[in-house]
Amino acid sequence: MKKLLPLIATALIGLNAMASTLEIRDQKTDHKLFVMEEEGKIEFKYCEGASDCRVLGMKSYTRTEFEEQAKEIEEQQSFQKVENAIYAGAAFLFPIVFFKAERIMMVEKLGKVRGLEAAMPKSFGYKLGAIGGIMLPIANSVLMQEDLSDKEHVTNSVLTLDGDDQINSVEQYVEVLGEVLTEIEMRRL
Amino acid sequence: MKIALRLLFIHMVFQLQAMAGVGHLKSALLREPQVIRIEENNGMTTFSFCLYKKSDKCMSLGREEGYSEDELLELSRKMMQKAGVNRILKPVLSLIGYSAPVAAMATPIGPVGAMFVGSASVSFTNMVDQNLALSPEATKRLTKVLMPSSAYFEQRMAYPVSILDFSNYLEEELTKIDRCKLVPFGMSRMKWQCESFVPTNEFKS
Known part of the structure; x- marks a missing residue:
């Protein structure tokens, strides 16, 4: 039995680790981000160095909140597509209206020569x-549209708990994650 | 027993550390290393403008002792409503700015009059574009920064505005709460600004 104990312990630790933890490491620095899911609650821990760790966010978040966020991002993306279509339509129609229609209207009103x-x-x-x-x-308003791909990526990797485990900059990842979390918090307001 | 107590003590220390949160808001512009630091300690949240993320050289924005959770939540909700209004108001205002000279040309004020209207419309459009209080993005960001939970996040603005301007705007909104407490007597010109912070009957005297 005594011999079996360490084996059981390692197995338990292994199982616990499998119980969905995502560890994201930085390529250049030793910053790390841990995403842990336990009993439907998702928690985030950000470590800048070996001992300098802190919890991100108010408390734990639920899976449904992240699903809602993913849905919201999808809606925003389709809204952006509609917006772009309107802009493209305006860009196409405007010159025609501006020159052709105005000309036709003037000719109808004043006769050919004076019109x-x-x-x-x-x-x-x-x-x-x-x-x-x-x-x-x-063009400016098309370019000023918010880039949602980062947020979508982070939300999806939190939901699936896999993805890049070694990335260029954990700091930037944490910033995008902060953005996602603030939006979840904003929905609670 | 001793070990257990020691462990408990260490655990408590860690818990206390975990309770005090620090969050940062960074600028979207790469040339600006300055950040707005949001610190939460014993239920009070303080805002400060720092030269860079780990710098000690910070200027506090608003009250030095910080703001309570209720105050911030109320202000944050107010900002969220304002962002909703601005989403419609700003395009309407800028459309007015763009179309004013065209509309003026249709009236019998003549070309010189239209020139005056044109120059006025340029400054009006500039005002609308640069005023952070009218911008839906800036108001939405302010909603996020004022939330009590923002002391636990790292944020970066997605909206290209200077962090200096944004910190001024933040300070202005934060000091509004206290500015209105200073006028208990009948300063009629402050009434309109302070109505939402101080009950109206306090202005009668």
């Missing part, structure tokens, strides 16, 4: 200025 005179000039510089003036804000 063409009153319509906006057809010169290249004018066109460039008018279209650029609208395109730049549109």
Whole structure:
């Protein structure tokens, strides 16, 4: 029996480790992030060095909260797609409306000669200025959209508890994780 | 027995350490190493602006003794509502700024008048773009920073605003609570700003 005890102990430790812990190591520094799941509760521990460890987040989080977060990110992504479609439509329709429709309206209103005179000039510089003036804000708002891929990656790796175990920068990973956790906390407000 | 007591003591020390949380908010701009440090100690949360993450050179934002959880939760909820309003308000305002000169051209004020309207609209659009209190992203970030739990996270802003400007905005919102306590007498111009912090009947005198 005495001989068996260490064996049982190692087996138990092994099982415990298997009970879903994700350890993420840094390639350059000795920072580590542990994601532990016990009885449906997920906890995070961040170690900057061997002894400097702390718990991230208020308390433990549940799996459903992360599932909700994943769903929310999906919704945001589809919303962004719709937004992009609207922007693309606007970018396509605007020049047509701006020059063609205006011209047709003016000709209908004032007759051919005076209508063409009153319509906006057809010169290249004018066109460039008018279209650029609208395109730049549109392009800017497309570029300013939040990049959700990092958040999606972190949420999924917490849910599945696997993924990269050695990554470039744990610090950046922790920042994205913080972002995900703040959003979960915000839903509790 | 002694060992058990010692273990218990060590456990308690660790527990105490775990209770005091430190979180940081970093800038989205790479050239800015400055951070806003959020520390929680015995239920009071303090905010400070530090030169870099592990620096001791920090300036406290708002009250030095910190803010209680209830105060922060209330302010945070208020900011969340404001972010919802700003999401609609900001595009409307910037659209007004862009379309004002075009609309002015349709009225009989003439080209010179339209020039004045145009220059006014440029400054109006600038104001709308740069005012953090009108930006939905900045207000949402402020909601996150003011949550009592933010002392336990590392955050980085996804929105390209200078952390100096953001810390000013944070301080402004934090000091609003105390600024309004200083005016118990009838300063009518503060009434509008302070109504939400101090009950209205205190202004009558």
